[in-house]
Amino acid sequence: MTPATPVGTVGFDGPKARTFAKLDLVEFGDSFRGAPGDKLLGRLRREAGELFSFVMRIPVVLSDPRSCPPGSKRPALPYLPVGSWPEDPFDAGELGQAAWSWVIGSAEKLGAVALFLQTGAGFRPTTDNRKRLSSFFEGAPRPIRIAWDSQGLFSREDQAAICRDLDLLQTLDPLLDGTIPADEAYLRAVGRSRTRRGLSSDELHLLMEAMEELSFCLLALHTPNSFRDALALKRLLGEPERPSDEP
Numbered sequence: 727m728t729p730a731t732p733v734g735t736v737g738f739d740g741p742k743a744r745t746f747a748k749l750d751l752v753e754f755g756d757s758f759r760g761a762p763g764d765k766l767l768g769r770l771r772r773e774a775g776e777l778f779s780f781v782m783r784i785p786v787v788l789s790d791p792r793s794c795p796p797g798s799k800r801p802a803l804p805y806l807p808v809g810s811w812p813e814d815p816f817d818a819g820e821l822g823q824a825a826w827s828w829v830i831g832s833a834e835k836l837g838a839v840a841l842f843l844q845t846g847a848g849f850r851p852t853t854d855n856r857k858r859l860s861s862f863f864e865g866a867p868r869p870i871r872i873a874w875d876s877q878g879l880f881s882r883e884d885q886a887a888i889c890r891d892l893d894l895l896q897t898l899d900p901l902l903d904g905t906i907p908a909d910e911a912y913l914r915a916v917g918r919s920r921t922r923r924g925l926s927s928d929e930l931h932l933l934m935e936a937m938e939e940l941s942f943c944l945l946a947l948h949t950p951n952s953f954r955d956a957l958a959l960k961r962l963l964g965e966p967e968r969p970s971d972e973p
Contacts, residue, residue, distance in 0.1 A: 919949070
């Protein structure tokens with residue numbers, strides 16, 4: 727871990743200005759089911775400042791298109807022809823290429839440091855799914871790092887092996903996973919507790935210890951009290967709190 731390790735939240739927990747002033751990172755999820763425009767992306771980049779980091783989420787149209795079946799309210803995406811929708815995840819045809827071109831262009835406008843890919847529970851560790859994942863990322867341009875989180879039945883060992891083979895960052899939750907079996911990772915801390923009491927001292931130390939084991943990491947908290955938990959972690963890391971007029 728270096729002193730520059732970004733610590734932040736999954737989404738904005740409270741006013742954007744407060745997040746930009748006090749934290750280092752946000753996982754930007756508007757790209758998952760929608761298509762934020764260039765003006766919004768550029769404005770966020772300007773408001774955040776040069777040192778702030780964004781992780782941009784890869785759209786559902788690429789990662790889990792079957793979660794939006796025909797007849798459901800599929801999001802209108804300007805980068806796809808009207809009425810067109812990929813049938814399978816990681817479509818290698820024109821639709822998948824159009825979606826990926828939009829992702830790369832939007833990530834550049836946002837100034838994202840990484841992309842976050844989350845595959846759903848239906849994306850199981852079958853031979854076909856492994857081939858789809860490999861074929862897509864072996865051929866897709868990748869100007870920035872990509873972090874992968876499987877919600878399916880991939881074992882942690884399988885995920886680690888695939889991440890090594892495809893040069894992806896493994897997504898791990900130190901509050902649940904314990905020892906981090908990697909040298910680099912995207913730490914996405916969710917945990918089990920849904921109370922708003924904030925992370926305990928032991929949980930904060932667990933996050934800090936996980937960060938210290940890694941040569942490179944990004945950390946985003948997705949706890950019920952994520953903004954305050956992120957501030958508490960930054961204090962534990964010895965980082966001075968930046969002044970702000972925000973409450």
